[in-house]
Amino acid sequence: MDFLTNKWIVYLALCLFFTGVCCNSVENKIYIKLNYTMPCVRLLNATHQIGCQSSLSGDVGVLHVLESEENLDWVLRTGLHPPYMVILESPLFTRSIMMKLKNGSRRVAGVAVVAPNVNPPQGFSAHTSCPNENSGVYSENYGPGLAHCNTTVWNPLGNGLSYEEFDFPIFSLKDDNDTQLIRQCYVDHNRPMNGSDPQYPLCAMQLFSHMSAVTNTATCMRRNSISFSISPEGVCDPLSDHNIWAPAKPLNTTEKGHKVGERVVLATARLDSRSFFSDIGPGAESAASGLVTLLAAAHALRNATQEAQLDRTIFYTFFHGETFDYIGSSRIVYDMEKNQFPIDLDNIHSVLEIGQVCLGNLVSIFSLSDCIPALRSGSTQTLSPGETEAQMKRFDYAVQINTIT
Ligand SMILES: *[C@@H]1O[C@H](CO)[C@@H](O)[C@H](O)[C@H]1NC(C)=O
Ligand SMILES: *[C@@H]1O[C@H](CO)[C@@H](O)[C@H](O)[C@H]1NC(C)=O
Ligand SMILES: *[C@@H]1O[C@H](CO)[C@@H](O)[C@H](O)[C@H]1NC(C)=O
Ligand SMILES: *[C@@H]1O[C@H](CO)[C@@H](O)[C@H](O)[C@H]1NC(C)=O
Ligand SMILES: *[C@@H]1O[C@H](CO)[C@@H](O)[C@H](O)[C@H]1NC(C)=O
Ligand SMILES: *[C@@H]1O[C@H](CO)[C@@H](O)[C@H](O)[C@H]1NC(C)=O
Numbered sequence: 222m223d224f225l226t227n228k229w230i231v232y233l234a235l236c237l238f239f240t241g242v243c244c245n246s247v248e249n250k251i252y253i254k255l256n257y258t259m260p261c262v263r264l265l266n267a268t269h270q271i272g273c274q275s276s277l278s279g280d281v282g283v284l285h286v287l288e289s290e291e292n293l294d295w296v297l298r299t300g301l302h303p304p305y306m307v308i309l310e311s312p313l314f315t316r317s318i319m320m321k322l323k324n325g326s327r328r329v330a331g332v333a334v335v336a337p338n339v340n341p342p343q344g345f346s347a348h349t350s351c352p353n354e355n356s357g358v359y360s361e362n363y364g365p366g367l368a369h370c371n372t373t374v375w376n377p378l379g380n381g382l383s384y385e386e387f388d389f390p391i392f393s394l395k396d397d398n399d400t401q402l403i404r405q406c407y408v409d410h411n412r413p414m415n416g417s418d419p420q421y422p423l424c425a426m427q428l429f430s431h432m433s434a435v436t437n438t439a440t441c442m443r444r445n446s447i448s449f450s451i452s453p454e455g456v457c458d459p460l461s462d463h464n465i466w467a468p469a470k471p472l473n474t475t476e477k478g479h480k481v482g483e484r485v486v487l488a489t490a491r492l493d494s495r496s497f498f499s500d501i502g503p504g505a506e507s508a509a510s511g512l513v514t515l516l517a518a519a520h521a522l523r524n525a526t527q528e529a530q531l532d533r534t535i536f537y538t539f540f541h542g543e544t545f546d547y548i549g550s551s552r553i554v555y556d557m558e559k560n561q562f563p564i565d566l567d568n569i570h571s572v573l574e575i576g577q578v579c580l581g582n583l584v585s586i587f588s589l590s591d592c593i594p595a596l597r598s599g600s601t602q603t604l605s606p607g608e609t610e611a612q613m614k615r616f617d618y619a620v621q622i623n624t625i626t
């Protein structure tokens with residue numbers, strides 16, 4: 222996804238506090254800038270803001286390397302030099318600890334998480350346990366018994382941290398020599414010895430990830446339209462990117478709207494994934510596995526679909542932004558409804574989505590088809606605006622393929 226990359230600046234420094242003051246004139250001698258850092262960013266939806274940011278000039282706090290959850294007491298209550306900049310080793314990056322830090326945010330200047338060099342064996346997910354819960358096919362109006370992951374919790378490891386709002390900056394640090402330096406500085410200067418408070422000079426850290434986006438999408442886009450002479454960049458950017466689609470046989474794409482006699486099978490996969498820290502969402506076991514599978518299928522079927530005169534056209538479609546309430550597929554449905562797409566919804570015979578056909582211990586492959594009779598009889602019903610994903614129910618078949626391990 223195109224994030225707000227030019228809207229915030231990543232700046233991170235480590236400095237020694239001499240009686241609490243950092244002198245700019247000797248900045249280069251006392252600051253160490255860290256190069257491999259990744260912030261958690263501010264995201265807005267129609268009603269809420271989530272994610273993190275720093276204050277305008279960055280947040281500074283005394284370094285505290287958290288050793289265990291019990292050790293939080295020092296940060297939240299007993300330590301004499303708040304606010305603290307908390308360094309978390311990855312096993313301590315849990316919902317429980319993060320929510321305690323969020324609650325005690327007056328004493329927390331920021332959090333830096335040391336990214337592990339190997340994946341945690343037990344897995345980790347900062348998404349919710351029921352991803353895109355409010356924008357999926359099933360809702361109170363359609364299959365309420367299946368809505369809100371009632372029968373299957375799709376992402377049991379999900380701790381929902383990506384959907385929390387933090388009022389301090391949170392960064393991910395690469396576990397390298399610089400990170401080692403931070404740990405060493407803590408051990409040398411800041412570590413409480415025998416329960417007594419350490420004295421100045423202390424090591425401190427500054428995290429800078431200020432973002433101007435506030436409140437919700439409507440507010441932010443409105444402010445965007447008022448031009449600020451000081452900041453030419455504007456306040457926020459919409460999440461945007463491109464869907465990619467290709468029909469298996471040539472189709473007149475200049476002509477939009479319904480194509481008489483055209484029956485289309487939409488074969489789809491996702492292009493994106495997300496993570497707590499922006500720009501590092503490799504999605505190897507989720508989005509990438511489906512994407513590669515669909516590309517391989519397109520390659521394998523290429524000659525066959527050209528030789529045989531099929532009475533249906535396969536549309537290979539790759540949606541972007543699905544992680545964010547299905548913005549990619551919603552957009553295509555919207556375009557079809559407005560006759561801005563080479564085909565319309567009535568041309569669609571069926572939809573096949575390749576989901577997570579993951580790597581690792583591949584146990585079995587599941588095909589999930591809509592089990593609500595209304596779908597198979599092809600009946601249509603009136604949909605409320607915004608329920609675009611639910612449009613899929615108008616087609617004769619909708620099948621999603623996943624592996625569940
Ligand atoms: C960080 O990047 C700057 C500029 O590229 C470089 O001068 C500096 O040595 C780097 N620092 C470390 C610790 O690698
Ligand atoms: C916006 O996000 C918040 C937090 O995840 C959620 O509670 C709320 O329902 C979302 N609003 C909309 C309109 O989707
Ligand atoms: C948040 O902190 C207050 C005291 O600052 C405490 O009374 C309350 O129990 C805490 N809430 C949670 C959910 O930890
Ligand atoms: C699942 O949905 C059914 C039917 O709406 C309801 O009776 C049941 O309580 C729900 N279960 C959960 C765990 O929400
Ligand atoms: C990290 O430190 C070790 C030992 O001091 C050194 O051998 C290594 O080259 C350093 N790595 C980087 C990337 O600077
Ligand atoms: C901490 O206490 C132990 C035993 O009471 C003592 O040997 C040690 O020197 C103390 N360390 C410091 C830094 O005061």
Ligand SMILES: *[C@@H]1O[C@H](CO)[C@@H](O)[C@H](O)[C@H]1NC(C)=O
Nearest residue numbers: 471472473474475476477563
């Ligand atoms: C595609 O449709 C446009 C608009 O109807 C038409 O002008 C054009 O000739 C068509 N192209 C082909 C190759 O049929």
Ligand SMILES: *[C@@H]1O[C@H](CO)[C@@H](O)[C@H](O)[C@H]1NC(C)=O
Nearest residue numbers: 519520521522523524525527
């Ligand atoms: C498709 O046909 C071409 C030419 O006949 C051949 O070179 C190619 O290997 C075939 N591809 C597949 C995937 O069978």
